[in-house]
Amino acid sequence: MSFDLFALAIPLLWMFPLLAAFVVQFMIREPTRQRDVAIGVAWVVFFTALGVFLANGWDSHFSRDDLESGPLFMSLRLHMAVDGLNAMLLPMTAAIALASLLSTPRSDLRGNTAARILAVLGTLQGCFLALDAATLALFWVGSMLPLWQDTRRSKSRPLHLVMTLAIAATTVALVAALVLMAQAGAASGMASPFDLLALARAGAPLPPVVGWLFLFAALLRMGIFPLHLWLTAAGWRAPGYSAMPALFTSLGSFGLARVVMPLFPRLCEQVSAPLVAIGAVTALYGALLAVGQYDLRRVIGYFWVSQMGLVLTGLATLNAPGVSGALLQAMSSVVEVCGLMLIALEVEARAGTTDMRLLGGLVRRAPRLTTGFLLLSASAVGFPGTISFVAEDLAIQGLLYQHQLAAALMLVVTALNGVALFKAFKQTFLGPGSQHANHLRSFADLRGWEYRASVALMATLLIGGLVPQPLLAVRAGVVDALQHLEPPDHDDHHLAVVIADESEREDDDDDNG
Amino acid sequence: MLPELLSAGFALAPVWPALAAIVIAFLLLPGRPSERVVARVTTVAVWLSLVSAACGVLLRLSHGPVDYRLGNWYDAAEYSFPLVMLFDGLSAAMSAFIAVIVLTTVKFSVTYLHREPGFVRFFVLTLFFAAGMQLLVLAGSAELLFIGWEFVGISSVLLVAFFHERAMPVQAALRVLVTYRVCDIGLLLGAVGLHHWLGTTVWADVFARLPQHGGEAAGLAVGLALVFAAMGKSAQFPVGGWLPRAMEGPTASSAVFYGSLSVHAGVYLLLRAAPILEQSLITRVVLVVVGLVTAVIAALSSQVSADAKSAVAHATASQVGVMFIECGLGFYTLALVHLVAHATLRYYQFLRTLSALQDALWQQAALGRTDSDEAAARWEGMSLRPRRALYRLALERFAVEPALDRWLTRPIMNLSRLLDRLENGLLALHGRSPEAGTGAPLPLMAPDLSAEAGAPEARV
Numbered sequence: 001m002s003f004d005l006f007a008l009a010i011p012l013l014w015m016f017p018l019l020a021a022f023v024v025q026f027m028i029r030e031p032t033r034q035r036d037v038a039i040g041v042a043w044v045v046f047f048t049a050l051g052v053f054l055a056n057g058w059d060s061h062f063s064r065d066d067l068e069s070g071p072l073f074m075s076l077r078l079h080m081a082v083d084g085l086n087a088m089l090l091p092m093t094a095a096i097a098l099a100s101l102l103s104t105p106r107s108d109l110r111g112n113t114a115a116r117i118l119a120v121l122g123t124l125q126g127c128f129l130a131l132d133a134a135t136l137a138l139f140w141v142g143s144m145l146p147l148w149q150d151t152r153r154s155k156s157r158p159l160h161l162v163m164t165l166a167i168a169a170t171t172v173a174l175v176a177a178l179v180l181m182a183q184a185g186a187a188s189g190m191a192s193p194f195d196l197l198a199l200a201r202a203g204a205p206l207p208p209v210v211g212w213l214f215l216f217a218a219l220l221r222m223g224i225f226p227l228h229l230w231l232t233a234a235g236w237r238a239p240g241y242s243a244m245p246a247l248f249t250s251l252g253s254f255g256l257a258r259v260v261m262p263l264f265p266r267l268c269e270q271v272s273a274p275l276v277a278i279g280a281v282t283a284l285y286g287a288l289l290a291v292g293q294y295d296l297r298r299v300i301g302y303f304w305v306s307q308m309g310l311v312l313t314g315l316a317t318l319n320a321p322g323v324s325g326a327l328l329q330a331m332s333s334v335v336e337v338c339g340l341m342l343i344a345l346e347v348e349a350r351a352g353t354t355d356m357r358l359l360g361g362l363v364r365r366a367p368r369l370t371t372g373f374l375l376l377s378a379s380a381v382g383f384p385g386t387i388s389f390v391a392e393d394l395a396i397q398g399l400l401y402q403h404q405l406a407a408a409l410m411l412v413v414t415a416l417n418g419v420a421l422f423k424a425f426k427q428t429f430l431g432p433g434s435q436h437a438n439h440l441r442s443f444a445d446l447r448g449w450e451y452r453a454s455v456a457l458m459a460t461l462l463i464g465g466l467v468p469q470p471l472l473a474v475r476a477g478v479v480d481a482l483q484h485l486e487p488p489d490h491d492d493h494h495l496a497v498v499i500a501d502e503s504e505r506e507d508d509d510d511d512n513g
Numbered sequence: 514m515l516p517e518l519l520s521a522g523f524a525l526a527p528v529w530p531a532l533a534a535i536v537i538a539f540l541l542l543p544g545r546p547s548e549r550v551v552a553r554v555t556t557v558a559v560w561l562s563l564v565s566a567a568c569g570v571l572l573r574l575s576h577g578p579v580d581y582r583l584g585n586w587y588d589a590a591e592y593s594f595p596l597v598m599l600f601d602g603l604s605a606a607m608s609a610f611i612a613v614i615v616l617t618t619v620k621f622s623v624t625y626l627h628r629e630p631g632f633v634r635f636f637v638l639t640l641f642f643a644a645g646m647q648l649l650v651l652a653g654s655a656e657l658l659f660i661g662w663e664f665v666g667i668s669s670v671l672l673v674a675f676f677h678e679r680a681m682p683v684q685a686a687l688r689v690l691v692t693y694r695v696c697d698i699g700l701l702l703g704a705v706g707l708h709h710w711l712g713t714t715v716w717a718d719v720f721a722r723l724p725q726h727g728g729e730a731a732g733l734a735v736g737l738a739l740v741f742a743a744m745g746k747s748a749q750f751p752v753g754g755w756l757p758r759a760m761e762g763p764t765a766s767s768a769v770f771y772g773s774l775s776v777h778a779g780v781y782l783l784l785r786a787a788p789i790l791e792q793s794l795i796t797r798v799v800l801v802v803v804g805l806v807t808a809v810i811a812a813l814s815s816q817v818s819a820d821a822k823s824a825v826a827h828a829t830a831s832q833v834g835v836m837f838i839e840c841g842l843g844f845y846t847l848a849l850v851h852l853v854a855h856a857t858l859r860y861y862q863f864l865r866t867l868s869a870l871q872d873a874l875w876q877q878a879a880l881g882r883t884d885s886d887e888a889a890a891r892w893e894g895m896s897l898r899p900r901r902a903l904y905r906l907a908l909e910r911f912a913v914e915p916a917l918d919r920w921l922t923r924p925i926m927n928l929s930r931l932l933d934r935l936e937n938g939l940l941a942l943h944g945r946s947p948e949a950g951t952g953a954p955l956p957l958m959a960p961d962l963s964a965e966a967g968a969p970e971a972r973v
Contacts, residue, residue, distance in 0.1 A: 292926055292929030320591060418694045422670075432680055
């Protein structure tokens with residue numbers, strides 16, 4: 001019975017929002033109704049994802065498959081599952097989509113923005129669920145299209161061109177990787193050359209260039225220096241629901257852990273040290289730029305880049321504390337950046353600008369907004385009692401084994417990020433206020449669902465930080481599996497444990513016997 | 514049975530204030546609670562904290578030092594975060610002292626801040642501070658101490674910015690935060706260094722393993738990192754410029770933070786980590802030099818300060834410098850006694866600064882002279898040229914801050930601006946950007962501020 005429910009839940013998580021996006025875009029004209037339908041769908045997806053997480057989040061292996069039937073189109077199979085790696089990302093993505101819908105001003109939800117948020121939600125859920133490289137690539141590229149479509153209409157030509165280049169580069173890299181995978185699959189006679197689980201089990205050697213291509217796509221999606229331009233441009237200039245792109249970066253770290261690390265362990269060992277260095281440089285670069293900005297959205301954008309550098313550094317250590325911390329940091333930074341970006345958008349909607357030279361003194365009119373920004377900032381810089389503290393602690397402990405210099409650099413980065421966010425807080429919310437800020441007659445505090453969404457985000461970060469063990473336990477199996485990766489032995493074609501757990505393989509053997 | 518009960522009671526010392534702060538924060542969700550409720554919750558919490566501290570004193574007197582282990586906060590593969598507390602004479606004395614000072618502050622502030630708009634905020638932050646200080650002194654590991662350290666830091670920064678409608682307190686708070694964040698790197702480096710060097714950050718284990726690792730370079734590195742952290746928190750040369758600026762907060766918080774407890778947290782760290790500092794002569798020499806330079810500069814600056822709170826703040830830094838010297842020379846008991854006595858005196862002096870003019874008038878009437886007259890007389894004992902030179906240097910606080918700004922802050926900001934220009938140039942290759950980032954003129958998207966246009970209305 002539970003399996004049946006599960007089989008229903010998995011397609012619902014990605015298909016329902018996509019269908020709803022289509023309905024909202026083409027069949028509903030009234031903006032209020034569009035918003036109501038979108039919010040209703042987001043609630044359903046959120047509760048479903050939460051149920052899936054609570055029911056199966058602690059499984060460390062791909063035990064629950066959906067629609068693992070015959071080919072759908074050529075070699076593309078809708079092979080999807082929930083495991084420790086994606087279990088937390090599913091409800092988190094739905095929650096952030098919901099928070100975006102609830103917090104976006106009604107006037108900004110016109111022009112089918114609600115449909116775009118649902119489309120991003122559906123494609124991201126598809127990415128997280130996919131166990132098939134082709135499906136993953138399809139959703140991967142598709143998740144950026146709604147934002148790209150919006151940037152066409154924005155007046156920022158640089159943003160549109162940067163986004164176009166980012167999507168084009170991702171598409172080229174992923175298509176090339178799929179072609180090479182198909183060739184390798186044909187050579188080894190595999191029925192499903194894109195199936196990640198089958199590839200992991202079979203131990204069929206893939207050309208390293210496939211790993212490089214996926215690595216490039218993941219680094220681009222994470223916004224790692226020097227591939228970060230799309231991220232800062234989106235943070236600064238993206239219209240309306242800018243909190244959503246924060247989820248894109250989590251897809252980058254997810255891609256590394258889902259595809260690159262399990263299928264290309266030798267490549268990972270080779271590039272570990274350079275990736276640590278690149279991650280450290282990215283973290284420092286983002287922090288240095290964030291500290292000197294005058295625009296609130298730009299501060300958050302560069303802070304975001306810095307956080308992604310920290311995530312990459314942790315993942316690249318390839319040891320258990322580092323990977324565990326990085327995966328946790330990838331999740332918490334999404335919540336923090338989304339929360340901060342939502343507050344920045346709320347300031348922009350009320351004040352008409354996020355230029356901090358035109359703001360100041362907003363605490364008198366909006367104490368809840370101010371408190372929200374302060375708490376999210378404290379969480380973002382790893383204040384004790386928040387998820388980021390645990391994540392940064394683990395990542396730095398992971399770095400200590402082999403990369404002491406990078407660990408020291410991360411401490412400097414954390415300090416710089418703290419200064420950058422507090423400076424932004426001071427200039428935006430404290431002090432006597434600029435002439436412009438003092439003339440804002442109708443600057444209102446958080447109210448209704450805006451307030452509740454902010455409280456929920458903060459509560460998530462605080463509760464997760466105070467009681468982090470369950471969050472770590474969810475991914476413990478994945479981290480453990482990634483820890484024991486070994487390059488395939490070409491002599492006997494035996495692949496070490498990659499992702500699937502031992503018991504499942506034993507069951508398979510028994511069935512075959 | 515009794516030691517377990519006393520240990521459990523002592524371990525609750527940081528819990529009561531934290532719990533009270535959370536209760537008040539929850540009371541704030543529906544609306545502003547009354548002053549009476551806030552005062553009662555706070556008072557009960559700090560009394561309970563005092564009772565817990567008394568348990569600690571009893572425990573110390575009856576059973577000696579106790580290494581109290583509560584398990585791990587979290588585990589991940591080979592790493593775990595231990596929740597461990599060290600109950601010894603140092604922590605028991607400090608915990609009781611903190612509880613008394615915080616209780617006095619709360620009693621004083623209930624009346625002092627009556628009908629102040631930030632009444633509730635003040636007490637929430639004071640409770641967080643009390644929890645942080647108690648955790649700091651009871652922590653049995655460097656990592657747990659860091660958590661208390663951070664609580665003290667953030668509550669300190671937010672209380673400096675208490676009068677947030679004015680520019681100066683907010684600017685001062687940023688200065689305090691920058692110094693704290695930079696110097697906190699030292700404590701973090703010390704903690705991770707300890708983990709890497711000795712495989713543990715639990716004080717009891719560290720002290721047990723130190724004899725097998727004497728004279729190693731790692732000991733010097735960890736020692737210097739901890740000294741750097743202590744320098745920041747205790748406003749020592751060259752990172753002490755934040756202390757006089759921190760006087761922008763309410764007098765009660767200035768007294769408890771910068772006269773009494775927070776400013777001495779650095780000295781407590783040195784006392785706690787004394788066995789590590791003793792591993793290296795260089796670390797001890799650095800301690801003595803830093804303390805000596807601070808003592809001289811701060812004493813002279815105190816003499817020329819124009820306002821009472823700044824004068825007391827500089828005097829505090831000067832005495833803390835002397836405590837650094839005492840720690841460097843190995844006189845740890847003297848440093849602890851000095852700490853408690855000095856913290857009590859400065860606490861009283863800060864609270865009396867509100868009546869400084871009245872006190873001066875009484876002193877004038879009774880003795881025919883004031884403290885300022887005596888200070889002026891000391892300066893007049895010098896010949897004119899060196900007096901002028903020294904006076905100017907003292908007024909400028911020996912130009913330490915401008916030097917730090919020039920050689921540290923400005924290069925970082927310049928680098929930030931350079932990188933930003935490069936980024937904007939790169940973006941401009943993709944098309945003309947209508948806006949600019951760092952250091953540019955006001956962006957074109959700035960709303961029309963003309964009177965006709967009026968302010969933009971909310972779009973919610």
